[in-house]
Amino acid sequence: MSLDTAEPTLETLGWVGNAIDGHVRLIDQTRLPTEFVRIDCRDVSSVWEAIRSLRVRGAPAIGIAAAFGAVLGGQKAGTGDLDSLRRGLLDASAYLRTSRPTAVNLFWALDRIERTIEENRGLDGPTLLERVLTEARAIADEDKVMCRSIGRFGAELVGTGQGILTHCNAGGLATADYGTALAVIFSAHSAGKAVHVFADETRPLLQGARLTAWELQRRGVPVTLICDNMAAQVMKEGKVQMVIVGADRIAANGDTANKIGTYGVALLAKAHGIPFYVAAPSSTFDLSLPDGSSIPIEQRDPREITQGFGRQTAPEGISVYNPAFDVTPAQLIDAIVTERGLIRPVDAKTIRKTLGPPRSSQS
Numbered sequence: 001m002s003l004d005t006a007e008p009t010l011e012t013l014g015w016v017g018n019a020i021d022g023h024v025r026l027i028d029q030t031r032l033p034t035e036f037v038r039i040d041c042r043d044v045s046s047v048w049e050a051i052r053s054l055r056v057r058g059a060p061a062i063g064i065a066a067a068f069g070a071v072l073g074g075q076k077a078g079t080g081d082l083d084s085l086r087r088g089l090l091d092a093s094a095y096l097r098t099s100r101p102t103a104v105n106l107f108w109a110l111d112r113i114e115r116t117i118e119e120n121r122g123l124d125g126p127t128l129l130e131r132v133l134t135e136a137r138a139i140a141d142e143d144k145v146m147c148r149s150i151g152r153f154g155a156e157l158v159g160t161g162q163g164i165l166t167h168c169n170a171g172g173l174a175t176a177d178y179g180t181a182l183a184v185i186f187s188a189h190s191a192g193k194a195v196h197v198f199a200d201e202t203r204p205l206l207q208g209a210r211l212t213a214w215e216l217q218r219r220g221v222p223v224t225l226i227c228d229n230m231a232a233q234v235m236k237e238g239k240v241q242m243v244i245v246g247a248d249r250i251a252a253n254g255d256t257a258n259k260i261g262t263y264g265v266a267l268l269a270k271a272h273g274i275p276f277y278v279a280a281p282s283s284t285f286d287l288s289l290p291d292g293s294s295i296p297i298e299q300r301d302p303r304e305i306t307q308g309f310g311r312q313t314a315p316e317g318i319s320v321y322n323p324a325f326d327v328t329p330a331q332l333i334d335a336i337v338t339e340r341g342l343i344r345p346v347d348a349k350t351i352r353k354t355l356g357p358p359r360s361s362q363s
């Protein structure tokens with residue numbers, strides 16, 4: 001599928017150069033919205049660090065970054081000795097798996113990379129490395145296509161004149177381009193539907209304020225930023241007709257892990273009779289988990305809460321709990337928008353029917 005070149009694409013991340021001495025280039029999202037800076041990662045540990053510190057973030061984007069990162073592991077090992085090249089690639093993959101635990105796209109992408117290494121055993125070193133880079137590029141390219149498709153399917157849910165609330169950032173920055181939840185909004189907006197977005201700022205790291213507000217503004221979509229604790233009031237005032245968010249891991253029954261605070265938004269939507277939608281590609285489903293209870297939830301540094309963005313805002317030594325994600329039960333989700341169409345009702349049977357049989361288990 002071709003991309004609409006009239007629209008401002010983001011090129012969130014990509015590979016520069018060839019397999020032997022190229023590198024990963026990505027937008028450093030920690031510096032947005034005040035600075036738009038791309039950084040180059042030339043070794044596996046800088047990709048690991050970029051993922052862990054949220055320079056690159058969002059479930060699909062971290063999968064893509066990790067896939068490219070594995071190539072850097074192969075480069076370091078060199079293509080002269082096939083065994084050490086394979087070891088370099090596999091060690092890089094194993095290491096990148098430890099960068100963040102919740103988004104299944106990371107493990108899905110690295111599973112693909114490891115399968116590529118396995119399936120190309122007979123190749124010489126340079127060709128194997130080239131093949132792994134081709135697979136990483138395919139993961140990025142397919143993500144672009146999936147996001148456009150999600151946008152098209154999801155736009156059907158949007159009525160003109162609607163207020164739409166979103167949480168965190170599920171935009172172009174969280175994917176190879178265009179986004180998931182924001183793809184739905186971009187697509188409806190491009191189709192001429194008048195929409196107004198309420199972006200939750202998304203404590204503690206402000207992905208909504210720093211990234212979602214920036215992306216919507218950049219594309220000319222009307223947006224109002226609110227603090228997370230204003231969502232109930234904005235809904236009560238009748239300003240919101242639908243909620244749409246992204247996802248980091250969706251279990252077989254539709255329970256959905258997404259940025260902390262999403263579960264609360266879903267409860268508020270239910271209380272106000274507002275439809276609550278999730279938008280995610282098939283790479284975000286983990287059908288090896290029957291429900292959301294075993295989705296690993298990342299715990300992050302307490303200083304993100306006590307000293308966010310450099311200023312101390314809590315007393316020294318205070319006890320802090322900082323889970324980065326929560327799980328919204330499937331019963332609170334009216335539909336999941338995927339690249340293969342809408343999943344509605346959200347249950348195991350409809351998910352299986354839309355996505356096909358479960359893949360092998362992922363960590």
Ligand SMILES: CSC[C@@H](O)[C@@H](O)C(=O)COP(=O)(O)O
Binds near residue numbers: 054167168171260
């Ligand atoms: C299309 S991205 C979907 C999710 O990854 C997104 O909503 C989210 O929770 C991102 O969390 P983050 O901690 O910023 O990586």
